[in-house]
Amino acid sequence: MKITGEIKISDNGFVFNSRTGDSFNLNPFGLELLKNIETGKDFDQIKNEVLDRFDIDDLTFEKDFYEFCALLKHHQIISQDDPLDFK
């Protein structure tokens, strides 16, 4: 899972996709997650950090995280390196 090359993310949560011309707004936590994905952290790393800092249980976060990733994929903001990475 990595952020596609055409994506620019500003520090205030504005996202621009220069390939499609689409722009997006992130809420603060969405911005934080996207920055974490950008640095190459995997789900478990991100989850552990979030559970340490935020008042949230692991299942709710997992559900929200994957829903968020599905949206990022839908908007062509992230892509998977290997479509068979579940191997």
Next chain:
Amino acid sequence: MEKLAYEKPVISKITAGVPNKFGLPTKLKTISAIDGIAVEKLMQEYGSPVFVISEKTIRETYADAKQAFETRYPKVQFAWSYKTNYLDAVCSIFHDEGSWAEVVSAFEFEKALSLGVNGSNIIFNGPEKSADDLKLAINNNACIHIDHFDELYLLIKVTRELNKKARVAIRINLDAGIYPIWDRFGFNYENGEAWNAINRIMLAENLDLIGLHTHIGTYIMSANAYAIAASKLANLYMATHRKFDHWLKYIDLGGGFASKNTLKGAYMPGTETCPSFDEYAEAISNALISSEIPHENLPVLFLETGRALIDDAGYLLTTVLANKRSTHGRRTMVIDAGVNLLFTSFWYNLGIYPTRDLSSHVEESTIYGPLCMNIDVIRDAINFPQVKTGEKLVIERVGAYNMTQWMQFITFRPNVVLIDLDGQPHIIRKKEELASLQNFEQNPKR
């Protein structure tokens, strides 16, 4: 170390378009309590979903309407439109405030009688009246509003059989500038049908013509349309006097005042665009007072306002069942109240609000009901914050029609609770159960 408050991650696409001249609200409205009782508490006690009706709002709204008309016109009488909400407790409040009953079926007629309404204070409207229904109305001295010639001749026949007089009015359809014209009910004004009906009634021995009635439509957003209707009825009122030397007793302008709900497709919210009671009253009273009718012979003005008197008093409390994403990434939400309970969701963008402050980040969402039916859409587009399953929501302005046009479908219809003037909740219609429904069924033995 205390942990930080969590907020679901959200990304929303920025779409260019015509800017909204109102901008975005800085804070989403919340409804945490109804008449001083916490929504959470009401749902704990009476389940979810649950309809809640505020007696205080009913009486205050009625007082507003009454004041608007009585300060402008000398003789005003409201008649509660049963079909809008015929729960006994609701009708009783309107009757306690002085409303007559306006009914459109024998069922509603009998309901009004059972609530202690004097038969002579019942207006019997509607296109469906059997001979037995007419007998019921005549025997109770009700005001029968004749809808068509077949009904007129049936009524003449029934009065002969009973050898009794019937008090009648005719329903008149007319062009008040509202299109399409509602011409399926009553006799037409412009083509002379209404005048013909008046002439026939005046010749009938057992019919006592006492009024003229029109109902120009529903959710009428132009007060001036009522002025046109009132002027036309005033013309017939005077024509009847001139020809027959007979003063009618009342002019009934029906219902149709808009509530503050927002119609689907409307650019501006209903709270901004719908006329107030004062505007309707001003238009109607001016038209009648400035007509040819001499002041000493002004008719009683009857109003059958339903929607505008009860919509604001009704709430539906509901719970979020699930959050989903459509295949196009659109946010969707499932709540436990469906279109079978919210008939008005087909024509209104109902206001749906959380009970507490949530994230200020909103996303355009679709809200579905719980029915296993594709049409079960409560709001197809609403800016709404992220909510977890189990979150309580309040749907406002649902007092009109939903509790009469609701449908028992797939599951039971919920409790209806009335909060009285002392702030005490009472169940006024119990949640259905299997036995209450099976009671109507018969299963033939095989």
